[in-house]
Amino acid sequence: MISFPQLTLTQMKIQEYQAREIFKKAGVAVSDGDVASNLEQAKGIAGKFGFPLVLKAQVLVGGRGKAGGVKVVKIPSEFERTFSAIKNLQIKGCAVEHIFIVRAVDIRKEYYLAITIDNARNDVVLIASSEGGVDIEETAQKNPQAIHKFYLQGKKEIDSSRWSQFIGAIFKDLTAQNQGTKIFKALLKVFFKNDCALVEINPYVLDAKGNWLALDAKVNFDDNALFRHPEIMALRDLRAEDPDELEAKKHDLSFVKMEGNIGCIVNGAGLAMATMDIIKLSGGNPANFLDVGGSSNPEKVLNALKIILKNPGVKAILINIFGGITRCDDIANGILQAKGQMTIPVPLVVRLTGTNEKEGVAILKQADINTYSAMREAVNRVVELAKT
Amino acid sequence: MSILIDYNTKVLVQGITGRDGSFHTQRMLEYGTKVVAGVTPGKGGQNVEGVPVFNNVSEAREKTGANTAVIYVPAKFAKDAILEDIRAGIELVICITEGLPVLDMVEVMEVVRESKTRLVGPNCPGVISPGKSKVGIMPGHIHKPGPIGVISRSGTLTYEVVWNLTLNNLGQSSCVGLGGDPIVGMRFVDLLELFMKDAETKAMVMVGEIGGEDEQKAAEYIKKHGTKPVVGFIAGKTAPSGKRMGHAGAIISSGTSTAAAKVEVLKTAGVAVADFPEDIPNLLLEKLR
Numbered sequence: 001m002i003s004f005p006q007l008t009l010t011q012m013k014i015q016e017y018q019a020r021e022i023f024k025k026a027g028v029a030v031s032d033g034d035v036a037s038n039l040e041q042a043k044g045i046a047g048k049f050g051f052p053l054v055l056k057a058q059v060l061v062g063g064r065g066k067a068g069g070v071k072v073v074k075i076p077s078e079f080e081r082t083f084s085a086i087k088n089l090q091i092k093g094c095a096v097e098h099i100f101i102v103r104a105v106d107i108r109k110e111y112y113l114a115i116t117i118d119n120a121r122n123d124v125v126l127i128a129s130s131e132g133g134v135d136i137e138e139t140a141q142k143n144p145q146a147i148h149k150f151y152l153q154g155k156k157e158i159d160s161s162r163w164s165q166f167i168g169a170i171f172k173d174l175t176a177q178n179q180g181t182k183i184f185k186a187l188l189k190v191f192f193k194n195d196c197a198l199v200e201i202n203p204y205v206l207d208a209k210g211n212w213l214a215l216d217a218k219v220n221f222d223d224n225a226l227f228r229h230p231e232i233m234a235l236r237d238l239r240a241e242d243p244d245e246l247e248a249k250k251h252d253l254s255f256v257k258m259e260g261n262i263g264c265i266v267n268g269a270g271l272a273m274a275t276m277d278i279i280k281l282s283g284g285n286p287a288n289f290l291d292v293g294g295s296s297n298p299e300k301v302l303n304a305l306k307i308i309l310k311n312p313g314v315k316a317i318l319i320n321i322f323g324g325i326t327r328c329d330d331i332a333n334g335i336l337q338a339k340g341q342m343t344i345p346v347p348l349v350v351r352l353t354g355t356n357e358k359e360g361v362a363i364l365k366q367a368d369i370n371t372y373s374a375m376r377e378a379v380n381r382v383v384e385l386a387k388t
Numbered sequence: 389m390s391i392l393i394d395y396n397t398k399v400l401v402q403g404i405t406g407r408d409g410s411f412h413t414q415r416m417l418e419y420g421t422k423v424v425a426g427v428t429p430g431k432g433g434q435n436v437e438g439v440p441v442f443n444n445v446s447e448a449r450e451k452t453g454a455n456t457a458v459i460y461v462p463a464k465f466a467k468d469a470i471l472e473d474i475r476a477g478i479e480l481v482i483c484i485t486e487g488l489p490v491l492d493m494v495e496v497m498e499v500v501r502e503s504k505t506r507l508v509g510p511n512c513p514g515v516i517s518p519g520k521s522k523v524g525i526m527p528g529h530i531h532k533p534g535p536i537g538v539i540s541r542s543g544t545l546t547y548e549v550v551w552n553l554t555l556n557n558l559g560q561s562s563c564v565g566l567g568g569d570p571i572v573g574m575r576f577v578d579l580l581e582l583f584m585k586d587a588e589t590k591a592m593v594m595v596g597e598i599g600g601e602d603e604q605k606a607a608e609y610i611k612k613h614g615t616k617p618v619v620g621f622i623a624g625k626t627a628p629s630g631k632r633m634g635h636a637g638a639i640i641s642s643g644t645s646t647a648a649a650k651v652e653v654l655k656t657a658g659v660a661v662a663d664f665p666e667d668i669p670n671l672l673l674e675k676l677r
Contacts, residue, residue, distance in 0.1 A: 273623040274548070354551075355527050
């Protein structure tokens, strides 16, 4: 999941085959297909639909096509080899647990359809293009006039005079326009009913026989709204998420692994990002982003240290706290608790400023842990320690 | 002078009987904030720290003259809390609560747009006019009165920046935390406008971060309407670009939301951008000389 909560919406993703079921229920036509997690199942599906087939790796990261995760199989003799090849892929670190197998479609025309939220405009936006397909982002860059947007302006439906202009810019004839309107209406229902962050079909196609079909399905949900959708929570595929990030989330910490060797524990996402920047500017390399959040539970420090120390590349750890709601004495107690319960095999640099700073510094002093009050000095020290 | 809040601000606390609400009511009272009322449905008639509790906002406003609301209620009730304030004619709503569903905020912003109410947040530390009033969760003691207006998208990073100002004897007229959610009420441009008009404010600090386009819009505003110096800081230069929102995110964001792009656009608007928070005081002093 997105771990910089302030950047974009934190959202729960589901696999294509799951999103496709949601589309089907909403009345969006999809191509014939089914999901398999082993060769036995796969052969059964192939037998049912016949060739040619498309095999699609089910992973929650982008760029699967370019990573070899989507293949067309024209003849039965190629099926087993292709299935195994995709099953054995690691796509951006994700194992392929499921493969979605669909009947190949003879495509006449590809469209791009999406609904998402434009934060800058505080509004829901419908996006569409008559140049759908894998190169849609390139199209958006090079030929932005091929991308059309329709803002709902606070409404939950499309009942405006602007609509015919929007839909007319994407679909040429009236039948196609009616089809487009019908699909967007269905997608809007899905979007609002489920508190989605994104609904996307790329491509939405017209096939050689004149059928309209969604050949892909992407539905992401707003994490903050999951409390009112227990049925969506049940779709969560924990195996598809980063285990360290999940572990962090369980303890109410926000964590992202990075390439460097300086572990960071910071309170507040903005300060955590600034700390990483300053480490880098000072000649070091952060090993992670970790925000312990606003509460001052000493347990959190312990859990944060455990997660960071799982990474064998960490050479030194910086704890940077500016106490607001978080109290420095709680953090100090958390550090002592951690030291009592585990070995910390790398040097620890602690910076404490703000609420209950004196108490926190005193607690750590008794345990012979020095603290810094200025961030820059603490950063310089940890960078130096990580180099030795 | 200061912006948004001052000696005359009468504060109503929504969720005053909750853990965070009662704790921060105490802190605000200690700071000298005029907290005149609390609201928790069903708990009217009680007292928290000597502050009378009412069942709803309009009753609280009628009986106490509260003009500013601060919200500590759980995320699932926050939309209704904000809408209740707007209906009751509260002038300024500061939403501390984090984790509001984004579609709730789309709905709220549509109502805010049509009203006279100003919304700060959600997911923000609040607003402080040092020495006068503090409405939110920031530690009061790190601030001091003075001529610098501070606007920030962050929480603790704001404290870091403010503390560096205070240590260098640069007091603040008002400090505003805009909030870290994708959709928030007031944004950089709204606050820059207020600070440019405020007689006490001589210069501004804006603390931005990656994501969104608010810093770019701020840069445009400063270019056109800037009458006072602005110093900036942008967090997130080393942050990975987050996990993406399908293609739609890339199509909407148009690639200008990186830290480097924001620093560049602010510089072209004449904003001095600091590499380190502790460089901000010197940049301000140079600009004010």
